[in-house]
Amino acid sequence: MNTTDTGDLHAHAHPHHAGDDAGTVAMAELLELDAEVLEGYVSELTAWLGELAVREPGHIVDLGSGTGTGAIALAQRFAQADVTAVDLSPQMLRRLSNKALTLGLADRVRGVQADLNEGWPALDPSDLVWAAASLHHMEDPDSVLAGAFAGLRPGGLLAVTEMDFFPRFLPDDIGVGRPGLEARIHTLLNPGPAADWTDHLARAGFVLEAERPFVVNLPAPLPAATARYAQVCLRKLSSHLDGRLPADDRAALDAVIDGDGPHGVLRREDLTVRTTRTTWAARRP
Template sequence: MSQSETTAMAELLELDAQVLQSYLAELVDWLGDLSDGAPARIVDLGSGTGTGTLALAQRFPRAHVTAVDLSPQMLHRLTEKASALGLAGRVRGLRADLDQGWPRTGTSDLVWAASSLHHMADPGRVLAGAFDHLRPGGLLAVTEMSFFPRFLPDDIGVGRPGLEARVHAALDSGPSVDWSPHLERAGFRLEAARPFAIDLRGSLPPATARYAQVCLRKLRSHLGREFAADDLAALDAVLDDDSPHSVLRRTDLTVRTVRTTWAARRP
């Protein structure tokens, strides 16, 4: 990943954490209820800028969290944020390529992998590593996005109703992975697979408009020439800062998506 791509991804991750804060708090509380005692040693696999790392460190005030990521830029952002929140003594960044083997994390009570396993060349090997480095009774949480967030009303006011739905349909890569059989093959006992339906309306977090713009720009970058020219022009108008239809000016945004977490225990 280039420097510019890393910077763009870091902004997307940080906006995601800001806008979906209530969902994240609900997820972390749920994992706390499933844990057999407050976890003291936590590992975040593919931590990015630290969404999960920091949420877990704040939810479990006695826990030490190891954030594992390949990108030194991501880890630098994470450690800066941890320091600003007074968490530097309990959060450490560890640069590692999980495709090359399990890093030196020691034994953990909780392993967290949010939207990271599907990037691995061999997810089964990573899950086997998680199993080996969890204590008996320890919990693994794997989260995946069912579909990219949606923000726009059906009629966006530029004569192309249903635009966002067509963008998603053009880029749909099929059903998301069900991690249940993969977890069971690695030796885990599945505790629950819980979908979290996110539907934010009305008074939205301040970062929502920029989050929508960044997400839609990412989708726009993947659209090919086969996508209708009129739809591309309408989408560009929505993404243009100066357009009267710009997503930054809209008062009718929502945030709709589904994220599923598989919680599994080492027997």
């Protein structure tokens, strides 16, 4: 049984439900940390999309943009493009606007508040649509894909990205009396493979250009933000365990997340980041 939601982690967790302020603030931090720590992956992904594009994008749409980490990365990659970030949450869109202003991108990046479950918003035709960990939140993703298809110019690209699961950070020897704590947690909570969008894309009229997994394997030592990123992710996983861990594993996990001792994640210098994210790139003929 799926007891958690893999979309709670990347760029666009709960993008179509505004939520309470505390939850929005926590999710915004997670999105920002994810983008900071995985900056190299995002850069590689946007560069690849540039190689696939038949023309320099003039207008890009980011579906379920969250705080706009994808929208900002796309605006920085494609310097001639205007970027429209679509999200339900006004709090997330305010963060996007502030970030765009700080980075000197306010003239090219704008937010549109819309619930994609209620239909495609009124947007200018686009050359690239980006949907990172957002489509699986939709009540009817085929309808959203149909809207993306209609909104793309002929030859335009759609990029759909999903993650396999939360990243892994800890050495395998973590655990009281028995190693492999993080692996056991992932075994308990991982719902299995992420959605495969190939058939959905075909039904909407797209032609699949490529399906590419991006394997992230960042070795220690890593930037300081990694420790906080690991803490936030592990805390999120912990909140879904609901008494399913043995007492010794629970104690070990609590010590890793919040402990001041040598096992505390904020004190560790041996953290790594291991995860896989897959992108389906499809074209409107």
